[in-house]
Amino acid sequence: MLTIGIIREGKNPPDHRVVLSPAQCKYLMDTCPVKIKVQPSKNRCFSDAEYEKVGVSLSTDVSDCDLLIGIKEVPVEDLIEEKRYMFFSHTIKKQASNKKLLQAICRKNIELIDFELITDDNNQRLIAFGDFAGMVGAHNALFTWGRRTKQFSLPRMYQLEDYQEAVDTYRYIQWPPVKIVLTGTGRVGQGAASVLMDMGIRKTDAATFLSQSFDEPVFVQLKGEDYLLRKDGTKFNREHFHRFPSEYIANFTPFIERADIFINGIYWNFEAPVFFTREEMMKDSFRIKVIADLTCDIAPVSSVPSTLRASSIEEPIYSYIPETNGESYPTDEKGVDVMAIDNLPNELPRDASVAFGKKFILGVLPDLLAGNTSKIAKATIVRKGALMPSFSYLEDYIKD
Numbered sequence: 001m002l003t004i005g006i007i008r009e010g011k012n013p014p015d016h017r018v019v020l021s022p023a024q025c026k027y028l029m030d031t032c033p034v035k036i037k038v039q040p041s042k043n044r045c046f047s048d049a050e051y052e053k054v055g056v057s058l059s060t061d062v063s064d065c066d067l068l069i070g071i072k073e074v075p076v077e078d079l080i081e082e083k084r085y086m087f088f089s090h091t092i093k094k095q096a097s098n099k100k101l102l103q104a105i106c107r108k109n110i111e112l113i114d115f116e117l118i119t120d121d122n123n124q125r126l127i128a129f130g131d132f133a134g135m136v137g138a139h140n141a142l143f144t145w146g147r148r149t150k151q152f153s154l155p156r157m158y159q160l161e162d163y164q165e166a167v168d169t170y171r172y173i174q175w176p177p178v179k180i181v182l183t184g185t186g187r188v189g190q191g192a193a194s195v196l197m198d199m200g201i202r203k204t205d206a207a208t209f210l211s212q213s214f215d216e217p218v219f220v221q222l223k224g225e226d227y228l229l230r231k232d233g234t235k236f237n238r239e240h241f242h243r244f245p246s247e248y249i250a251n252f253t254p255f256i257e258r259a260d261i262f263i264n265g266i267y268w269n270f271e272a273p274v275f276f277t278r279e280e281m282m283k284d285s286f287r288i289k290v291i292a293d294l295t296c297d298i299a300p301v302s303s304v305p306s307t308l309r310a311s312s313i314e315e316p317i318y319s320y321i322p323e324t325n326g327e328s329y330p331t332d333e334k335g336v337d338v339m340a341i342d343n344l345p346n347e348l349p350r351d352a353s354v355a356f357g358k359k360f361i362l363g364v365l366p367d368l369l370a371g372n373t374s375k376i377a378k379a380t381i382v383r384k385g386a387l388m389p390s391f392s393y394l395e396d397y398i399k400d
Contacts, residue, residue: 001034002034003035003037003066004034004035005037005039006025007062008044009044010078015072018045018357019360020036021353022051022056023054024354026055027361029055037057037058038056045349045350063083070085073087073090073098079110085113086115088116089105092391092394093270094397099398102381105382106387110382114379115127119375126359128356131187132348132351133187133188134192134294135195136348138193138196138263139154140157142154142175143155143156144292145178145261147317147330147337149176151176158348163348175201178217180259180263181209181220181255181259182221182265183227183266183275184265188266188267188295203218203219204219210255227255229251232247245271245272250273256280257286260287260289263294264291268297268302276304276305278325282322282323290336290337291336293338296310308327311339313346316339317337318338320335320338
């Protein structure tokens with residue numbers, strides 16, 4: 001019997017998502033050798049009463065559980081010594097903000113399994129919120145344009161009951177003839193594209209996007225070959241790019257001179273080329289007025305120079321002023337509006353949680369029940385307080 005503890009989200013600002021919904025907990029307890037306990041939470045998208053109603057035990061003390069699961073980084077003071085945790089740690093890129101977290105995990109002899117690292121045999125991620133990040137990000141990109149131009153008014157996702165209500169809202173909006181460039185073809189990019197199409201915005205190809213004018217809103221979803229060039233002049237190769245990103249340059253200038261909105265939905269490697277520079281943003285030919293940076297890497301280590309910081313669900317927008325490399329109030333005419341929320345799926349927490357729970361049940365739980373499978377081993381960053389060999393490169397990161 002595996003005892004799973006669903007921990008409350010302690011990071012600030014609070015995250016409303018959860019790994020398993022009440023219905024999913026009941027299903028697992030009825031059909032699998034699993035017992036589930038839930039820490040009470042006032043911020044979770046499903047109420048404590050909803051869990052109790054299906055027979056899930058509520059308890060502040062989850063120290064007797066075999067596995068503790070959550071979504072965001074666990075505050076250091078909440079970590080329980082010598083326990084097994086599974087959550088998104090955001091440490092594998094040596095993120096400065098989570099250095100103390102990984103240090104504490106090692107110090108407290110904790111085992112850390114990171115959701116981000118759970119992959120199939122083709123190294124494709126099995127569990128993520130990327131599609132919902134893309135969906136909310138695309139919605140917010142248009143929200144930002146409407147707020148800047150006052151051409152239409154769009155409610156925020158978190159103000160709606162679910163995504164279907166958003167779709168119902170789109171039907172009554174007269175979209176202006178904006179040109180949108182979207183990058184990324186993974187979960188984030190596909191999620192963003194699906195929302196743009198639900199809005200009724202026509203998808204076009206790169207050549208048409210660059211060569212024609214439109215009296216309707218359009219978007220283009222770029223693949224690597226649409227804007228990346230090999231330095232040696234040979235043909236773009238996707239596999240080669242992922243292995244050797246530093247051997248490419250970006251040819252994104254034609255798009256920044258023709259697009260109104262840029263939705264950045266790629267997974268960016270710091271060795272890969274940037275889309276454009278601050279100097280390019282200062283030119284009169286730079287047309288983009290809204291950047292929805294779903295990647296949300298913070299400058300200067302970022303694919304765009306304008307993401308000075310993450311924004312929040314409460315305050316989603318700031319203006320970037322290229323001349324000063326600083327920020328200003330939203331809609332400042334001297335700047336470019338930036339939407340860089342780093343927890344976008346939290347605006348659709350119930351939908352996102354249910355979808356995530358399905359992936360957990362199908363793609364992760366069988367391996368947890370089977371023991372230490374290779375899938376779980378590959379996703380384990382720390383075991384018994386020590387970095388696993390695949391993550392030895394983090395040794396210098398966790399040194400004081």
